[in-house]
Amino acid sequence: MRELAAITALTIVVALLPAFVTSGFALNLAIMVLYTTLLGQAWNVLAGFGGQFSFGHALFFGTGAYASAALQVHLGVNAWLALPVAIACGAAAGAFVGALSFRYGLRGSYFALVTLAFAEVFRILANSVAFTGGGVGLLLPLKESAANLQFAGKAGFLYLILAFVLAGFLVSWWLKHSRFGAWLAAVRDSEESAAALGVDVFRVKLGAIALSAALMSAGGFFYVQYFHYIDPHIAYGPAVSVEALLGPIAGGLGTVFGPLLGAAMLQLLGELTRNLAGDAPGVSLVVYGVVLIGMVTFLPRGIAGLIARRGA
């Protein structure tokens, strides 16, 4: 219950943000933190709660992004109507990859490699077929109005991503307090024991990857609406996959608030290092990398783990 209270408080604070903060920079930073949180929450469902480490979550991100962009650009479908279709396509892609890899018992690094390979295949496909716009990508036409999901200010986008992140929080909370979540944690800790206790391991894993992919595709949808543009490298490239896993690992795997803590920390660190060494190219990335190595070494259970230890 304390977690639900914290989620509610957090939502209210962020929702009130535009009333007090008018700086575009600050609102953009808040949006990017929430956006990174959403990607982390998606990955955390499958890897943190389910122990299945994907290295190709870009597959679901890109599928959500392209599904909405293609509908909006080619068929003139309203963005709000494209949203459920994008999420359904992402979940279907998740179920497809999950069915293939879990049916054949792929675990650990093999599962990670298969997801990476699928994302790469889709990147090459998106580069070669017409309806994705090939390597040129798709550009959303500008039609500014809330009915088109093209808000005049940053506040509208902040509310949109906040709604997605809230959904991510509720999914994470539900996984901690439901039978499905208990089964998923059992599968993560010992598949054999779980099966002996009546858990249908295959179906639980399939449900987890579909749920994870659905959240991830919402991230892809948001990206397209916010930046009005998508191309194969952004959609299916490894950068998004890495972005999705860094947050939860730094913040705390399999926790409700880990993805948010990680995302906030990494975004702020990114801003800081960019400003520190603005002139020397690459220096900021080196600092960023060193801090990340330090975190993984000294905080194996992430920031959430550190807070839990302090609290105990």
Next chain:
Amino acid sequence: MLEVRGVSIRFGGVQALDGVSLAVAAGGITALIGPNGAGKSTLFSVVSGFLAPNAGTVHFLGEDVTGVAPHRLCRMGIARTFQIVQPFAAQTVRENIAVGAHLARPSRREALAHAERVAERVGLAQLDKLAANLTVAARKRLELARALATGPKLLLLDEVLAGLNPNEVAAVLPVVRAIRDSGVTVFMIEHVMQAVMNLADTVFVLNEGRLIAGGPPAQIASDARVIEAYLGHGAAERLRRAAEAAHA
């Protein structure tokens, strides 16, 4: 209740089980014994659905369940423990048991409440301790509690007493007996002979993948083939002569 008919299974060049047939009667405690590598755990894996036999069938409550997946068998009423315990290490004792309790209870609260009752039945305290921090004896009880929480009709116990000291063994015996008295049929693999003699109504003996004897414990203890399986060829004969010499 459980009937194994002519089950054979082969791993490469090793015939792990060779035409094993046995029946477990409802309501009792049946033990399966045999030297290391005799195929006891393999037989359990076949019965619980983790391995499909090359030949033969398994019948549970009159139904052919050969090759049925473990989670389905569990839903039909067969629960098992593992010889090498596999607790959900990152979870508490209560959460571990609740996984089994969830089989018949969708509600999280009910499953956690049932987990507490089961823990009490097997004498597990410290419900909020992480499974990773339990002693060997407590892990064995946890393994038993999880299986019991699924509400089985038939409970397969794979060496729940192994690695325990005599005091701990003595403490678990009444637990197993109480499970039997509650109406759960128990089929157990055990090396601790004191426990087998104490608990079991029927004992089956496996050696090199074949069933070599079956019957009441007292009869098995004096069976020449069983003694030879454990102590080597000719051991029964030597023991008999030594006993006669002592009497003379």
